[in-house]
Amino acid sequence: MNEETIKIKYNIEFEKTIVFPAHPEDDNWELEEEIHRHMKKNEFDYTDGKVRFIEEPTITDREI
Numbered sequence: 001m002n003e004e005t006i007k008i009k010y011n012i013e014f015e016k017t018i019v020f021p022a023h024p025e026d027d028n029w030e031l032e033e034e035i036h037r038h039m040k041k042n043e044f045d046y047t048d049g050k051v052r053f054i055e056e057p058t059i060t061d062r063e064i
């Protein structure tokens with residue numbers, strides 16, 4: 001069997017408990033938007049949680 005260089009894409013679902021500034025009267029959707037903005041700016045802070053699901057990969061390129 002030979003080896004190939006194969007480019008794949010896949011999704012991984014993480015679950016993580018975080019400490020985030022919030023008020024009891026904040027709506028969940030507003031808080032989720034704030035967390036999402038924070039995640040975009042601090043991506044590496046959010047990719048070390050528990051892996052809950054790994055999607056099957058899709059091959060996007062094969063160098064054969």
